[in-house]
Amino acid sequence: MIEKILNSIKAIPAFPETVQRLMILLNREDYSVQELATVVKYDQAVTANVLRIANSAYFGLREKVKSVEQALSLLGRKNLIRTIQTAGVSKIFRAVPARGYVTTGSELWQHSVAVALMSQILSRRIRGEEDDVLYTAALLHDVGKMIMGEYVEEAMTAIMDKVTQQGYSFLEAEEEVFGINHAELGGKIAEKWKYPEEIRDAIRYHHRPDLLSEDRPVPWFVHLSDQFASLMGVDGGIDGLACRALEQTIPMFQLRHKDLETCFILLHQDMDRAKDVMNLV
Amino acid sequence: MVDIVVGISDLKVSHRPEDVLVTYALGSCIAVAVYDPVAKVGGLLHYMLPDSTLDPEKARQNPAMFADTGIPVLFKSCYALGAEKRRMIVRAAGGASILDDTNFFRIGQKNIMAMRKIFWKNNVMIESEDTGGNFNRTVRLALTNGKTYVKTSGGSIKEI
Numbered sequence: 427m428i429e430k431i432l433n434s435i436k437a438i439p440a441f442p443e444t445v446q447r448l449m450i451l452l453n454r455e456d457y458s459v460q461e462l463a464t465v466v467k468y469d470q471a472v473t474a475n476v477l478r479i480a481n482s483a484y485f486g487l488r489e490k491v492k493s494v495e496q497a498l499s500l501l502g503r504k505n506l507i508r509t510i511q512t513a514g515v516s517k518i519f520r521a522v523p524a525r526g527y528v529t530t531g532s533e534l535w536q537h538s539v540a541v542a543l544m545s546q547i548l549s550r551r552i553r554g555e556e557d558d559v560l561y562t563a564a565l566l567h568d569v570g571k572m573i574m575g576e577y578v579e580e581a582m583t584a585i586m587d588k589v590t591q592q593g594y595s596f597l598e599a600e601e602e603v604f605g606i607n608h609a610e611l612g613g614k615i616a617e618k619w620k621y622p623e624e625i626r627d628a629i630r631y632h633h634r635p636d637l638l639s640e641d642r643p644v645p646w647f648v649h650l651s652d653q654f655a656s657l658m659g660v661d662g663g664i665d666g667l668a669c670r671a672l673e674q675t676i677p678m679f680q681l682r683h684k685d686l687e688t689c690f691i692l693l694h695q696d697m698d699r700a701k702d703v704m705n706l707v
Numbered sequence: 708m709v710d711i712v713v714g715i716s717d718l719k720v721s722h723r724p725e726d727v728l729v730t731y732a733l734g735s736c737i738a739v740a741v742y743d744p745v746a747k748v749g750g751l752l753h754y755m756l757p758d759s760t761l762d763p764e765k766a767r768q769n770p771a772m773f774a775d776t777g778i779p780v781l782f783k784s785c786y787a788l789g790a791e792k793r794r795m796i797v798r799a800a801g802g803a804s805i806l807d808d809t810n811f812f813r814i815g816q817k818n819i820m821a822m823r824k825i826f827w828k829n830n831v832m833i834e835s836e837d838t839g840g841n842f843n844r845t846v847r848l849a850l851t852n853g854k855t856y857v858k859t860s861g862g863s864i865k866e867i
Contacts, residue, residue: 595806653805657812658755659715659732659843666860667734667841671808686814687756691765691772694716694755 427577428605432614434573439521441619444469445514452507459498462506466494475513475706484543484700485509507558512539515565516706524571526579527663535707538565540660543696544651547689552679557644563628564648566621568662570612570629577604578664589668596665597633609633636672650675658693713738713751716772720750720784724851731845733801735815737774737822737838738846740798741781742853743790749850752781756814757821774821797831798855798867800846802838815839835867 447465451457466473473494480487480497485505491497501509516535523531545564549557571578578585581603588599600607613630628644631637632652635645649672656667681689697704713719713730721728728751730738742749752771759766759773770776782792802819804812819838826833837844837857845858858864 653812656843657734657803657805657814659734659736661732661734661843661860664860666843667803667805670806671812673807683813684761686812687761690755690814691762694772 431573431577431604431606431611434576435611435614435618438573438615438618439518442469442472442514442517444472445510446620448510449507452503452510459495462498463495466498466510471517472510472513475516476509478702478706479509479512482700482702483698484696484703486699504556504558508542508561511558511562511565512542512703512706518569518572519707522572524568524575524663526575526577526582527571527665528575532705532707534568534571534662536704537655537660537662538568539700539704540655540658540693540697541565541567541648541651543700544654544689544693545647547692547696548647548651548679551685551689552647559622559624560628560644560647562621563625563644564651566612566616566625567629567632567648567652568608568612569615570608570610571662573615574600574604574608574611582664594668595633595670596668597670607633633669634672636674646675646678650679654689654693658690660697713753715753716755716769716777718750718752718771718777718781718784720748720781720788721850722746722748722788726850728848728850729845733844733846734803735801735812735818737799737801737818738844739778739781739822740800740846740848740855741785741790742796742848742850742855743785743794744796744853745794746789746791747850747853748785748788748790749848749853750781750785751846751848752777754778754818757817774818774825778822778825792831795831796834796853797826798835799833800837800844800855800857800867803840803842803844806841837865837867 480491487500519535524534528534542561542564545560546556585599588594597607609632613626616626616629628648631645632648635649710727710729711719719728730753736755739752754774754777755772757774759776766773766776770780802815804815843860847856855867856864857867
């Protein structure tokens, strides 16, 4: 079974080359807007998405952005990376609906964006700044569901029996039935797309960051953000709230109950400001 | 039949029999559905947090965000359409949590307690309640007869 599932990774679309080329440019200190614009314009879908995202209230540009050049020069490096990753990842979410977990592809996309927004709220609060690596990891955390969905759909009765009758979390049921879970599978997809280790591990361990060490913060941020979004009702599909809390999470983030509630308000606010981004898929 | 969607931290009321008020994505949040069978007026609230003292400014802008500000506005909006308190039937759903949540996200439980306290203080009985558990819910209120349905994620639809 595992081999069959791992083999299916081949069916996942190649990551948009445009995005990979842009990331290489952005990792150089001396990138020019003109260079970036030339690459963006190769890809019509990415161009359209970049414009929509740059005009969303979330990125907070005061003027209406009409051209790619304008978007690229106004956004600044961190926002550019987040915008370009969002544009690229949304293209894939549109192409592969994660059936089995969700009924429409946009459900998983909205969850992914909500988790990405939440990761930045927590990062601002805990570390005083936003973090584009964390943002990308959060946006991609459930990418394994795109492959796993087909198998989950077939084995739904067995999985739901374990979850509702035998006290399993959905993730544990996946492991028992398939020998692999959607998070591990997602890590492998990210590897195929050549994402760095930090992002791959955050995807792979987003339900079990305790299996890594506590001084690797990104997986913990993704883990907690995922639970915030799911509790808010913006979940990643049928597994919904059948996930486990880890008791060390809240002490580690030093959040009081009041802070948790405030985070819900901030997420609600950012989801509203990022409505255009949530509606990309 | 016309579906009117109630968002997160939102409420809608209606007296048109063809309307169905619906709210998706109830995790730890709670939906309160009220209905006056004589006036055929109903309302649906989807609140997120128990207590508005957390952020009074937010509560002023959007009372539907909190139990203690949302529930009174829900009732008053129904009165404005001809409903009367003594005839109102109250049903509630939501307040779920994740597994093993012993020490942090007890927000679902707090939302349930806040609602019960408010109704108890105001001498209002909750006719039926489908709360807690580890799954998300969708709630529908049909204005034609006040019937209220809950769908759990991956589960079936039941009337509460």
